[in-house]
Amino acid sequence: MHPQLHIPDGFLSPQISLLLWVASAVLLGAAVRKTSRSDVQLNASQPILMGVLGAFIFAAQMFNFPVATGTSGHLLGGVLAGFLLGPWAGTIVMATVVGIQALLFQDGGLLALGANMFNMGIIGTLGGSFIARGIGTALGGSRGVNILGAGIAAWLAVVAAAGFTTLQLGLSGTTNVAVGLPAMLGVHALIGIGEAMITVAALTFIAQTAPDILSGVASPPQASPARRLATGLVIAGGVASLASLFASADPDGLEAVAEQLGFLNAGVAAPFELFPDYTIPGLDGTTSTIAAGVLGIIVVIVLLLAFARIARSRAKS
Amino acid sequence: MIADPRSIGRDARAAVVTTIAFVTAVALLPPGSYLALILAWLLLAFAGALLGIGPGHLARRGLVALPFVVAAVPIVFLRSDELLWAGTIGPLSLQVSGAGLRIALTALMKAWISVQASVLLLALASPPSIVTALRRMRLPAVIATSAGLTIRYLEILRDEARRMLRARTARSASPVGDGRERIGGTISWRARTTGSLVGSLFLRAYSRAQRVEDAAASRGATGSLSIGTMPAADSRLTLKVFGVLLLVLIITLSGALLPRL
Structure with missing residues (x-):
């Protein structure tokens, strides 16, 4: 199971391709x-x-x-690049990597390159890095907390990139968003866990082995308490809107297509399986769906916190 | 990469512009323009033959984009217009939409053709000459330099990664054979092992970057790609650009004039 984020040419409408080329060019210029x-x-x-x-x-x-037979964890590396080089330089590097993959390896299209740079470079790296910094600063800014922030952001970045990819395909009329979105988010929620684990482990390794390099290349500026609170709120808002994407998904359609495409095997291992059909027994309708989405996000974050704690305690011993 | 060694010192702007224009013209074709798409592919295959690349080889290289078609499959079953077939398979009731099928098939053909266009670009121009061409087309210096160096060190670091992966396999942190054998350790241990490999690859890359910096500084480098290393400008660039416009016109007109299915 690989991340499916490199859109080939032909899947996006020319208008959407052009729009995302302009958006990527402006942000890369910045x-x-x-x-x-x-x-x-x-x-x-x-x-x-x-x-x-x-x-x-x-x-x-x-x-x-x-991860299990037939499923493996992969690294996309956006948040990792942002952490090691700073958000802006990391974004340029990631966009360049995506560009070279399109030009030299035909991994992703040329006209779709604007969209791919947007999803993996701007959303996945710039957005992810600011979220990582935000979480790190909001929680006090120690090294362990910064690495934990990178882990959470790595998961969010992969899921958000998958969400944007699907929305762009939907706007181009190539996919049905009601069905494609939960399928893509579900699969990438799993892939994102691998991304988060590798990112945290890699940064922990570098922090242990060469602490001077990490402090030299990744030192976010100290922020005031008010700013910490503000970034915390922004991140909470971002997580909530991602949760609502999960919540607004049409579970019946997903399962029908999942069976046809074989997505269902991947879905079985998902943490959302705790809440069958995205609902919680006892609650009804929309309330239940939203509650299940929010709880799903909380479960994933708690798992990440636990993992980061283990990683940190190993780092100390 | 199948770059012609003679192409390294050439101005690749015409090749880059042609590829982008061709891919754009193909993308602009409306759904169902199968005949126009076949014509576009024939033009491509002809260009490939001129460069000594057989159509079979080209067609096979185009297949790399196909797995992504999974993204377009739902549309075939979820649009309710132009029903071609409806029925039940086991517990599922299914309908196949003609409009959806047309969108999916067109996307698939466009992806397949566009990949072959970038394969031809690589046959015409070497990766460094593509970067130089993009620099000439006003790509910012920091991106061009960074891209050029990424291409230069790509194989070295990929080779390093391959060796680390082989060493990991030898120490049983990855599955062997058909995947049914037991895999070593817990998921978190395997993730940590992989993360450590990524971390140590970073440290190797970082120290390599420092060596490159020292070497570049000792030769008086300023940090951006020097204009002096660029090949001479293509004297027939304007002529070639007109040729490209003609190509785009043929594809677009064929999309408008040839019957759609």
Whole structure:
């Protein structure tokens, strides 16, 4: 089970492709200005570090680990790149990697490249990195908490990128959003757990082995308590809207298509299986569906917290 | 990568523009323009033959985009217009929509053709010359330099990753054979092992970047791709651009004039 986020040409309408090309170009232009400003480590070496780390992200995507028979955890690496290089430089690196995958490996289309850079670079890296920083700062900013924030953000980034991919396909008339969205979110909620685990483990390893490199390349600015609260609220809002995407999903349609496509096997292992048909027995209708969505998110976050705690206690011993 | 060694020092702008224009023209064809799509593929196959790439090889390379068609499958069963077939299979009641089938098939053909267009681009221009062409087309220096270096160090780091994966397999942290054998450790242990590999690959990449920086600084590098390394500008660029416009016109007109199914 691989992340299905590299949209080939032909699946997006020309209008949507163009719109996302413009959006990506504008935001990448902003990233270029940010990284060229002298207070953000501008020197001759910055593009060299970015280039070599681009090749690193590329190679790191080869690593996978078996979750169960036939299913494996993969790394996309957006939040990892953002954590190691800073959100803006990380976004440029990720967009470059996606571009090279399209040009040299035909992984994703050329006209669809704007959308792919948007989903994996802008949403997955820029958005993910700011969420990671937000969680880290809101919880006090220690190294362990920052890495935990990166883990949660890595999961959110993969799920959000999958959500945006599906919405773009839906707007292009190539997929049915009511069915495609829960299927894509469900599959990528699983893939995202692998992403989060690898991201946390990789950052923990680097923090243990070469703490000076991590503090040199990843030091978010200290924020005031008010700002911490604000970022906390923004993140809560983001999580809630993702939860509502889960909640608004049409479970019957999903299951019908899941059986045809073989998605159902993947879905069986999902944490949402705690709440059959996205509902909680005893509650009725919409309330139950939303409650199940929110609870699902909380379960995943608690699992991540537990995992990060284990990772940190190992790091200390 | 199947780059012609003679193409390295060439101005690849015409090739890049042609590929993007071709892919765009194909994307603009309305659903059901199968004949126009076949014509576009024939043009591509002809260009491939001129470059010494057989149509069979090209067609096979195009297949890499096919798994994504899963995304377009629901539309076949969920649109209720132009019903082709409705019935029940086991517990499921299904309907197949003609309009949905047309959208899915068109997307599939477009993806298949577009992939072959980028395969041809690689046959015409080497990866570094594509980056130089994009730099000439006003891609920001920091992106061009970073992309050029990513391409340069890609194989080195992928090779490093392959060796680390082989070492992991030898130490049983990944499944062997047909996957039915027991896998070592718990999921969290396997994730940690993989994360450590990613972490150590980062440290190797980071120290390589420092060595590259030192070497570049000692040669007086300024941090961006030097204009001096660019190949001479293509003198027939304008002519080629007109050719490309003609190509786009043929595909678009064929989409409008040829019957749709």
